[in-house]
Amino acid sequence: MILAFKMEDRERLASEADEMSYSLDDGKRLLEFLVEKGIDNETLVHRYNDKSEEYNKMQVVRRYMAPTSIADTLCALYPSNRENVLILDAAAGTGLVSAEARKRGFVQIDALDPSEGMLEEAMKSNLYQRYICDVIGDNTLDIANDTYTVLTLVSLTSEILKKLSVKCYEELVRVTKSGGYILINHYDYIFDTDIMKANLADLESRGLWKLTDRHYVEEPHNGVRRCTCIYQVA
């Protein structure tokens, strides 16, 4: 299914970008710095710490629409009683996903991110209830089993996302309630990476989750296709 962005969202982002003294070239430079190939996770987190105050400006000039798109997907999954939906926003960053979800009536949202700087930016706008400073990795998270109704994983750096192990996905399943959803959003081609494809399918073959839908959205400014995979936890 291909979803279109609403015209008012495009226009709002365009006018926010026009009002800033931060150029698209500035944004491109920062993005290249953050997505440099081959950097390890620790170096990446240091980079996010250093650049946390610039991150939202970069996303405004890039007309970054993934948070809007994921918030619309949440609305489709939960047409009512949104105040009761408990969300873990993993790789939460500065809280752009939470900001969009809140506008649509979701209020119980926790953040998980290894970058203190990024979480501090989110704190300035009170975007989350709980701030968990940790990585998604082979570690066990300080979260009880079956806590969340939904878990969102939006734009986790592709170098990290592509290589997440089966254990990482099992951990996301562990903290999500049975019947709840795990939404993974990134560029479409990332989901075709061999390791990622195999690991996502491994959980499905063992009956831990089921892929219930894939949404595609084309980014209006560059035509790149993003995908949201919706997994329902068994």
Ligand SMILES: C[S@@+](CC[C@H](N)C(=O)[O-])C[C@H]1O[C@@H](n2cnc3c(N)ncnc32)[C@H](O)[C@@H]1O
């Ligand atoms: C491109 S930002 C995305 C932030 C937010 N989801 C958004 O859409 O604006 C990537 C985030 O992933 C975080 N990150 C890096 N490594 C991570 C890991 N192993 N587990 C969880 N988050 C990680 C970074 O600190 C950064 O905040």
